Amino acid sequence: MLLIQPLFIVLLVLIVIGLADKLRKKQIGFLSFLIWLIFWAAVAVIIIWPETTSTLARILGVGRGADVIVYIGLIVIFYFIFYFTLKLRTVSQQITKIVRKISLEEDNKKNGN
Numbered sequence: 001m002l003l004i005q006p007l008f009i010v011l012l013v014l015i016v017i018g019l020a021d022k023l024r025k026k027q028i029g030f031l032s033f034l035i036w037l038i039f040w041a042a043v044a045v046i047i048i049w050p051e052t053t054s055t056l057a058r059i060l061g062v063g064r065g066a067d068v069i070v071y072i073g074l075i076v077i078f079y080f081i082f083y084f085t086l087k088l089r090t091v092s093q094q095i096t097k098i099v100r101k102i103s104l105e106e107d108n109k110k111n112g113n
Contacts, residue, residue, distance in 0.1 A: 008047045012040050015079060027086060036082075043075055 016037065023033040 005047055009044060011076070012044050012047070016040055018083075022086065027090060 019028070019033055019036050019040075022028045023030065028036075
């Protein structure tokens, strides 16, 4: 577990840097960035101090259920789904711009002749 924690922390730092870059490029809004930042900070706390999940489970009165690594793995999977959704949205917007430009050029050719 000691080797896995630093690797996940490095991964989380890279994820936060990527989110900051998306915010800088205005691919995501500030609120989305803030929500994801809080989310990943919570993930980092769980990774650094895995006993927080058992403490939280005791407070809530539920069993721990699964290992922290399983939770983190699922979180990373959902992050990549979110990431690819953003990429698909960006590509879709670019395709829409190209189609509009072509349509406008066609209209100009028809009206100009």
